[in-house]
Amino acid sequence: MSEMPAPVSRPIMAGVVTALVGFTSSFAVVLTGLSAVGASPGEAASGLLALSITMGLSCIALAWRYRMPITVAWSTPGAALLAATGVVDGGWPAAIGAFLLVAALTILAGLWPGFGRLIAQTPASIAQAMLAGVLLPLCLAPILGIAENPWGVLPVLLTWLVVARFAPRWAVPLAFVAAAIVVGVDTVRSGAAVDAGLLVPRLELTAPTFTIGAVVGIALPLFVVTMASQNVPGVAIMRSFGYEVPWRPAMFVTGIGTALGAPAGGHGINLAAISAALAAAPDADPDPKRRWVAGVSTGVSYLVLGGCAAAFAALVALAPAAVIPAVAGVALFASLGSAVHQAVADPSERMPSVVAFLIAASGVSLAGISAAFWALVAGLAVRAVLTFRR
Template sequence: MTDAPAPLSRPILAGVVTALVGFTSSFAVVLTGLSAVGATPAQAASGLLVLSITMGLACVILAWRYRMPITAAWSTPGAALLAATGVVDGGWPAATGAFLVVAALTLLAGAWTGFGGLIARIPASIAQAMLAGVLLPLCLAPVTGIAENPWGVIPVVLTWLVFARIAPRWAVPLAFVAAAIVVGVGLVRTGSPMDTSILIPRIEFVAPTFTVGALIGIALPLFIVTMASQNVPGVAIMRSYGYEVPWRPAMLVTGIGTAIGAPAGGHGINLAAISAALAASPEADPDPNRRWVAGLSTGASYIVLGGFAASFSALVVLAPAAVIPAVAGLALFAAFGSAVQQAVAEPGERMPAVVTFLIAASGISLAGISAAFWALLAGLVVRLILTRTTTRPSEG
């Protein structure tokens, strides 16, 4: 006698959980990043809304077309990069222009395999060291926040710590719930009235412009970080569950989605990495041929959550000092640890990785170009010099 198939509600629920975890775990990072490069609160909320819609549609299209639990996501490491970069020459319009360039590069990576191979030649240690350096200041926010606003931040950190032990998947979302309670208590204590109009979702378009500082300081590092920490690992995770993601169509869909969202503030969508396992694993459905329903459900859930983007953005605006940065920092702990581990895994790559990490973490800006680019460039130069020195044949 064969076992009865699991009810269809199981993969549907798995998709809802995937979207809830993905959204609540990192939306604060996205809003922080968009605000850092010049977005107003309304423009940042627009970016969150359009990202939710485009990545939701990408999930639906890819899952339906290929009958796989392929899920898309916004680039959380990319948002962290924006937070570390700050406002570039040209401000917010230049940042949206950089987002369009990322879309073009993504489409190129899908259409021309040679270009994808060129990006793959960037050593993983250098790319991950750059990401780790970018994440470090954000990951320090819970620490500095405790000193700045202990009564607001300590409940958030304790909530995260408790659930990191008993339910790791929900640790960051529940830390956000704790932050929301802190915000609510603060509003009740102060009696501050709230303008309910800010809760209405709106799309704020801006005419993109293009500056050298934004192209080199935002577009290039954002594309590399997204490829190295989202798209490539996303394909690997799906492969581990028996699914071969169609690379070219995936890049086409996410590239077009990024291009559509850029003028409204979306910094980019890509293949999901960590959250991909929630929809693709046997927990979603014992039958691999039915898990694509979880991808469909994930997409629909993201679109629904997008309707609350303005409310989440308002919560960030109303939050006491240091509370939301603490949540964002906690959300990046796992990414930071993984990046550090990969950066120093190979003994021969450690010195270039250390140089890359330190420059990225310094936050310096030279010639209007962010530290991430200079870190990448310096790491590659140091690696080239050290490699040639160690491999030069002996004379005589």
């Protein structure tokens, strides 16, 4: 007797879980990054909405067209990079220009295979070391927050730790729930009023400008980090489940999505990496040919969550000191661990990686250009010297 197929609700629920975990695990990082490069609270909320819409539509388009559980996410490492970079010459409009340049480079990586191969030649160890340096200050925020606001931060950390023991994928989302409870209690106790107008989702468009500081300090590191930490691992994860992601169409769709979302504040979308497994694994559906439904469901769920973007941004604005940075920090613990591991895995690459890590972690900018760019330059330079004629 043949085995009964799993109900269609199973991949649908897998998609809903993928979107919920992906959104609630890192939206605080996105808002933090957008605010750091000059976005107002309204512009940051607009960016979160734009990202949700473009992610949702991209998931639906790719999964439906190729009948694969292809999922798209925002660049969480990229948002962390923005948080570490801060305001550059030209402010928020210059950041928008940098986002548009990232979109153009992404489309170019899909349309011109030679450019894609050139980017792939960037040593992964140095790119990951730079990312680790960028993530370090953000991951220290929960520890520093204990001293600043113990009664607000400890419930978040304890929730994260307990849930990580029994249900790791829900550890960060439930840490956010704990933070929301802390915010609610603090708001009631302080009697702060919430403006209902802030809860209405809306897009705020900004005309881009282009400055050297934004192009070199934001666009180039953001593109490298997104490719090395999201797109390339995303393809590898999908391949591990038997799916060969069409590279050129995927880069074209995510590049166009980034370009459309950039004027509204979206810093970039890309292939999902870690969360991709939630929709592509056998748990989504025993039949690999039916898991594409999970990709579509993920996209629809992102569109629904996008309607709550303004409410999430308002919650962040009401949070007491150190609470939201604590949530963002624990959300990046896994990314930091992975980046450090890849940075030092090859003994011959450790010294250049250490140099890149230290410069990125220092946060020092030179000539108006962020530390992330100089970390890449220094890491590559040290590597070139140490391997010359080897």
